[in-house]
Amino acid sequence: MWRLKFAPDQASTFAEQYDWLFWATTALTIFFTIVVGLLVIFFALRFREGKKVDRSNAHDHHLMLELTWSIIPLIMGLGIFGWASYLFVETRQPPKNALDIYVIGKQWMWHAQHSNGVRENNMLHLPSGTPVRLTMISQDVIHSFFIPAFRMKQDVIPGRYTQMWFTPTKPGVYNLFCTEYCGTQHSEMGGYVVVMEPSEYQEWLANGGDNVPVKPMTMVQKGEKIFKDKACFKCHGDQDIHEGPSLVGIYNQRRVMKDNSVRLADDEYLRQAMYDPYAHILKGYENTMPSYKPKSTDDLEGGLSEEDVLNVIEYIKSLRSSPTAPAPAIPPLATGVPPTEVPN
Amino acid sequence: MSAVPATQAPAPKPKSYLENGHTVASWLLTGDHKRIAILYLISVSIFFLVGGIAAGMIRTELLLPKGVFLENDSYNKVFTLHGIVMIFFFLIPAIPAVLGNFLIPLMVGARDLAFPRLNLLSWYVYMAAGTLGVIVILLGGVDTGWTFYTPYSSLYSNSQVGLTIAAAFLAGFSSIFTGINFIATIHKMRAPGLTWFRLPLFVWAHYATSVIIILGTPVIAITLLLVGVERVFRIGIFSPELGGDPILFQHLFWFYSHPAVYIMILPAMGVISELISAFSRRPVFGYHFVAFSSLAIAGLGFLVWGHHMFVSGQSMYQGVVFSLISFLVAVPSAIKVFNWTATIYKGTVKLDTPMIYALGFIGLFLIGGLTGLYLSSMATDIHLHDTYFVVAHFHYVMVGGTIMGYLGGIHFWWPKMFGRMYPDNWGKLSAVIVFIGFNLTFMPQFVVGYLGMPRRYHYYYLQPEFQPYHIMSTLGSSVLGVGYFMPVLYLLWSLKYGKKVGDNPWGASGLEWETSSPPPTTNFLEMPIVTKEVYTYDAEKAEEEFEHRQELIEEVTG
Numbered sequence: 040m041w042r043l044k045f046a047p048d049q050a051s052t053f054a055e056q057y058d059w060l061f062w063a064t065t066a067l068t069i070f071f072t073i074v075v076g077l078l079v080i081f082f083a084l085r086f087r088e089g090k091k092v093d094r095s096n097a098h099d100h101h102l103m104l105e106l107t108w109s110i111i112p113l114i115m116g117l118g119i120f121g122w123a124s125y126l127f128v129e130t131r132q133p134p135k136n137a138l139d140i141y142v143i144g145k146q147w148m149w150h151a152q153h154s155n156g157v158r159e160n161n162m163l164h165l166p167s168g169t170p171v172r173l174t175m176i177s178q179d180v181i182h183s184f185f186i187p188a189f190r191m192k193q194d195v196i197p198g199r200y201t202q203m204w205f206t207p208t209k210p211g212v213y214n215l216f217c218t219e220y221c222g223t224q225h226s227e228m229g230g231y232v233v234v235m236e237p238s239e240y241q242e243w244l245a246n247g248g249d250n251v252p253v254k255p256m257t258m259v260q261k262g263e264k265i266f267k268d269k270a271c272f273k274c275h276g277d278q279d280i281h282e283g284p285s286l287v288g289i290y291n292q293r294r295v296m297k298d299n300s301v302r303l304a305d306d307e308y309l310r311q312a313m314y315d316p317y318a319h320i321l322k323g324y325e326n327t328m329p330s331y332k333p334k335s336t337d338d339l340e341g342g343l344s345e346e347d348v349l350n351v352i353e354y355i356k357s358l359r360s361s362p363t364a365p366a367p368a369i370p371p372l373a374t375g376v377p378p379t380e381v382p383n
Numbered sequence: 384m385s386a387v388p389a390t391q392a393p394a395p396k397p398k399s400y401l402e403n404g405h406t407v408a409s410w411l412l413t414g415d416h417k418r419i420a421i422l423y424l425i426s427v428s429i430f431f432l433v434g435g436i437a438a439g440m441i442r443t444e445l446l447l448p449k450g451v452f453l454e455n456d457s458y459n460k461v462f463t464l465h466g467i468v469m470i471f472f473f474l475i476p477a478i479p480a481v482l483g484n485f486l487i488p489l490m491v492g493a494r495d496l497a498f499p500r501l502n503l504l505s506w507y508v509y510m511a512a513g514t515l516g517v518i519v520i521l522l523g524g525v526d527t528g529w530t531f532y533t534p535y536s537s538l539y540s541n542s543q544v545g546l547t548i549a550a551a552f553l554a555g556f557s558s559i560f561t562g563i564n565f566i567a568t569i570h571k572m573r574a575p576g577l578t579w580f581r582l583p584l585f586v587w588a589h590y591a592t593s594v595i596i597i598l599g600t601p602v603i604a605i606t607l608l609l610v611g612v613e614r615v616f617r618i619g620i621f622s623p624e625l626g627g628d629p630i631l632f633q634h635l636f637w638f639y640s641h642p643a644v645y646i647m648i649l650p651a652m653g654v655i656s657e658l659i660s661a662f663s664r665r666p667v668f669g670y671h672f673v674a675f676s677s678l679a680i681a682g683l684g685f686l687v688w689g690h691h692m693f694v695s696g697q698s699m700y701q702g703v704v705f706s707l708i709s710f711l712v713a714v715p716s717a718i719k720v721f722n723w724t725a726t727i728y729k730g731t732v733k734l735d736t737p738m739i740y741a742l743g744f745i746g747l748f749l750i751g752g753l754t755g756l757y758l759s760s761m762a763t764d765i766h767l768h769d770t771y772f773v774v775a776h777f778h779y780v781m782v783g784g785t786i787m788g789y790l791g792g793i794h795f796w797w798p799k800m801f802g803r804m805y806p807d808n809w810g811k812l813s814a815v816i817v818f819i820g821f822n823l824t825f826m827p828q829f830v831v832g833y834l835g836m837p838r839r840y841h842y843y844y845l846q847p848e849f850q851p852y853h854i855m856s857t858l859g860s861s862v863l864g865v866g867y868f869m870p871v872l873y874l875l876w877s878l879k880y881g882k883k884v885g886d887n888p889w890g891a892s893g894l895e896w897e898t899s900s901p902p903p904t905t906n907f908l909e910m911p912i913v914t915k916e917v918y919t920y921d922a923e924k925a926e927e928e929f930e931h932r933q934e935l936i937e938e939v940t941g
Binding site: 043044045046047056060067068071075076078080082084086087088093094096098099100101108109112116122123124125126130131146180181185188193194197198201214217218219221222223224226229230 | 707
């Protein structure tokens, strides 16, 4: 006979908080099931026809009783609601110092990229004791990133970023699933999450992950390369020019649009600026930028893949005006190239 | 409640609705709500069998971590078939279209439903939808899951999505027709003296259900149409590739599909109120609370759809509001359970087959309802969402609740429908087997869901720790299958060989028992006039009658 497992591993700070709430709700469920169940059985047997019992003074209605059994469950329910909502709100507020990792879902695999550029498929290596924030997007249909040992799950949607964060607590190997039905091999879209000691993680990362032979470029480096290859710098240099605004230091800043609305230049904003530039135009500029949205996920044709977009965003984030940040890479304009041309 | 004939006319034994014409046309062209109910009874039973076979295939497949006999695509089509058939073609129509159709005119003392031809049309539309469903299966099936989530359903699936949408669309209209008929009938055709608060709770529950059907079903119809438009014409509505929003689909889908859960469970609650009262020989405790709790569930049920979307990417603040309202909707459900329990207290309880089903319903609905708390509280839902925990939860409500109610109702009104009684011992045995088999099947799924097993998974070879629970569940499902199949046999047997019983074999109150069993085509020979309150049972008197009967038996047997 197998050894039965009754609870999943508990390997994140949230998992511990989660299980308190889970078992409290379970206690309540079992208590009410047993009390009401036993009452029903007891009444049905005690008042069975032929039993000589007192049936006098039976009420058909009783307002106080009705109010009692409406209000007590309501108060208990609101208690659970408050507790659960408090925990949930916490899961939506990643700490500022969280380690950023990027995840792309596609039929039928998970693709993760660490900020130094190490990539892995259907695996995710994490340091223990460090808050981690995943920024995720899908290339095709809706998926859902689920790590039972962390009690954490978030749908991964095409067309926009979703995030989840957690702090792994215990080194080990844990299940990773896709929990939103996504087609033929849905049940095989998953693998493992490997939680390591922070030092081991750093070593693993420095050695280029599991199976990358050459030292990979960091995400910033990859983004910078794309920025050069696509000649983004022609319009987006270190100064605002007629063709386009500078991107230096804009990340997470408020920007005033042509229609005088104000938008925060976050990941979502930057992604939209690349894929659908006319959705919001900065005040003082015209509709001159081409869209870098690929024709399809198989045929990029001059567009940027979701992964490219993430790399470029990472690069734009690095463009700070503070002296410690890397200086914006703005190579001199190659002479003879007309500035309006967009090389593919 | 009792009927007083308006005039003292002699009562010749009337021809029952079953004897009024024996040709096929007399059935297929009938406007008689009772015959249409029988047509529905046959049709939903066939679809239940189809959905049940699919369930059996799913359970067999999950015995082994790498499947038994299906490929991935076939497995996905089988669980989609199971969901669509069970929800659109069995659970939604089962109680309203069979028991509601048969009983509501009888319970309100009417000759028929308000619109008999619309009633017949609803069955034809339902059958047209069912036929489309069969065509879908013959053409290779559909693999989107019953939820049709975009953009998978609109752009990525290579299966028969269009036809399936058409089938669900049509099935929706069939239930809209039924809903319109019920509302009109309950409003306009109640017998003289039958005030709203003399209506049986079965009628209240169907009234609330009809409101949900009429308000909710058009939304799913339009939503599915939009999926079809995006799929065929590639007009961007739900797919970001074309400029649409996939979350929008989920909002629209659950705006109907969560209330649809109440379309399935409210009629069952109505049945249970009737059964508990009839077999405890007591009026339903807190009649007004139980009646209004149905309306409260119908109203609040429209405001909780977002609890299906806590991890979908919807706003956190939206989530908080949806969670709060979901907790509120638990209160009217709790009120019903407590009132049923209080009804049994100081009653004179007869443990006949329908009562066993009703008690089973309370047990399973308790667990189904309480496990809903885990899913309406946002934090616990993060982990449990889209796992087998959810699968177990909604089966407890929709199978444990609705089907127990449906079978209990069928057993209770069977002698009313056909004038003959089934063997009670077989009935009790089937109720007990269903109860045990059900718990064996779905209790392990709570555990495997908490362990993390996602729903709609064909393989789980990387997680051997899930297997014991799947084996338990599959064993339980075969017990459950036996439990469901037994009534088919003895009920069919009883049609020919069952003991003929009088008009009111249970001694139940309610206008439907005042006419003959089976009733004549016109239901009542005289217009019934209601002078008594609802549920005129008296437990003490029932006990005296019981003792008197026992004494007589003793005298006779000596």
